């Protein structure tokens with residue numbers, strides 16, 4: 001190939017790669033190096049401060065990242081407040097009144113706007129905060145690829161349509177996660193997040209009192225556990241929203257494998273938890289994680305990182321919100 005032909009090829013390559021660059025923008029580890037180098041440290045400090053006051057924020061932030069990612073991708077849309085003409089995701093039944101930790105994101109954002117205005121997206125702050133929460137719960141540390149941009153749309157109806165409810169069975173859960181390109185095994189792994197945090201009684205009371213027309217109680221629920229739950233959640237309407245119970249009662253703030261161990265003795269809190277042992281194949285996956293903390297943690301990390309990449313906005317898409325609750329005007 002002569003010199004001139006070589007230059008032509010090089011030029012063509014450069015033109016094509018420049019044209020493609022915005023389409024190919026991808027999340028990278030350490031995206032804020034040189035842009036706002038202290039970004040991740042500032043988020044970590046805020047999450048730590050909130051966690052020391054109330055360890056429950058860790059569970060809240062892990063769940064918030066899931067609820068962000070499954071609705072319009074991990075674009076920070078779950079953080080946007082409703083306005084007079086729009087009911088936002090956060091005011092949809094899966095999120096209101098149960099989602100918690102918004103003030104942690106607000107505090108981190110305020111610090112970041114003071115040190116590097118307009119640089120760090122709310123979607124990335126949430127992804128970092130969820131990672132920090134897994135670490136503080138004694139899970140594991142991992143790098144979060146970043147460079148997400150913030151979305152400008154948040155609709156309550158989309159939260160309702162995309163987030164699986166606690167009464168889903170195995171097939172419904174598998175389908176819900178498949179629609180986001182996750183395998184059944186990844187669904188089982190991500191459900192392991194229920195090893196931390198709490199639930200309002202309303203999310204499982206049907207299993208105690210109004211299961212179906214022939215049985216008031218779900219026979220797949222451990223009878224001893226059911227009695228304990230009934231004491232905490234009496235069959236009155238005030239239980240529904242006002243009382244909470246730990247999802248993994250023995251170690252509610254620790255990212256361990258007790259969630260899976262509990263499933264094997266029929267102590268899954270939701271239908272969506274207990275259903276994970278309803279086939280021999282899925283039960284054997286549950287047994288694997290119940291018996292190996294390191295396998296569970298590594299697979300959780302991989303699936304959680306993958307979750308944080310769903311439908312992301314990058315490059316010059318979307319915006320960097322100034323206030324995570326409000327779309328830039």
Ligand code: HEM
Nearest residue numbers: 059060063066098164165166190193197198199200203272
């Ligand atoms: C498989 C389908 C899932 C269903 C049906 C489901 C449902 C629920 C429900 C109903 C609650 C309790 C909310 C309340 O009443 O306060 C909850 C809590 C929670 N979920 Fe899930 N979830 C699922 C998957 C996930 C995934 C994939 C994650 C994260 C990777 C996750 C993380 C959490 C956490 C950490 C909590 C505790 C929140 C807190 O303490 O504030 N869940 N989930």
Ligand SMILES: *[C@@H]1O[C@H](CO)[C@@H](O)[C@H](O)[C@H]1NC(C)=O
Nearest residue numbers: 049050052053054056057103
């Ligand atoms: C500490 O946690 C409590 C309970 O969650 C909360 O009401 C309060 O606002 C928190 N205080 C600070 C300073 O974060």
Ligand SMILES: *[C@@H]1O[C@H](CO)[C@@H](O)[C@H](O)[C@H]1NC(C)=O
Nearest residue numbers: 083084085086087153327329
């Ligand atoms: C809601 O109103 C604001 C101005 O008050 C406007 O900018 C926005 O586009 C409206 N949103 C919708 C969904 O109509």
Ligand SMILES: *[C@@H]1O[C@H](CO)[C@@H](O)[C@H](O)[C@H]1NC(C)=O
Nearest residue numbers: 073179180181182309310311
């Ligand atoms: C799942 O994968 C398909 C094919 O690669 C893609 O078109 C779709 O956008 C993906 N869906 C999500 C939610 O990432």
Ligand SMILES: *[C@@H]1O[C@H](CO)[C@@H](O)[C@H](O)[C@H]1NC(C)=O
Nearest residue numbers: 208209210216217235236237
């Ligand atoms: C619980 O309360 C509901 C509604 O108030 C009622 O229909 C149901 O029969 C009650 N179940 C039990 C087991 O008491």
Ligand SMILES: *[C@@H]1O[C@H](CO)[C@@H](O)[C@H](O)[C@H]1NC(C)=O
Nearest residue numbers: 211212213214215218219220
């Ligand atoms: C009620 O649930 C039990 C246990 O899952 C089941 O065997 C029974 O067929 C159900 N009854 C009705 C009427 O759906």
Ligand SMILES: *[C@@H]1O[C@H](CO)[C@@H](O)[C@H](O)[C@H]1NC(C)=O
Nearest residue numbers: 093096097202237238240241
């Ligand atoms: C629980 O809270 C939700 C949302 O705030 C509300 O719509 C519902 O009526 C409440 N349920 C009860 C029984 O108080």
Ligand SMILES: *[C@@H]1O[C@H](CO)[C@@H](O)[C@H](O)[C@H]1NC(C)=O
Nearest residue numbers: 222223224225264265266267
């Ligand atoms: C129910 O839970 C207890 C622990 O409280 C356990 O010993 C028992 O084996 C469980 N029963 C079933 C049927 O899983």
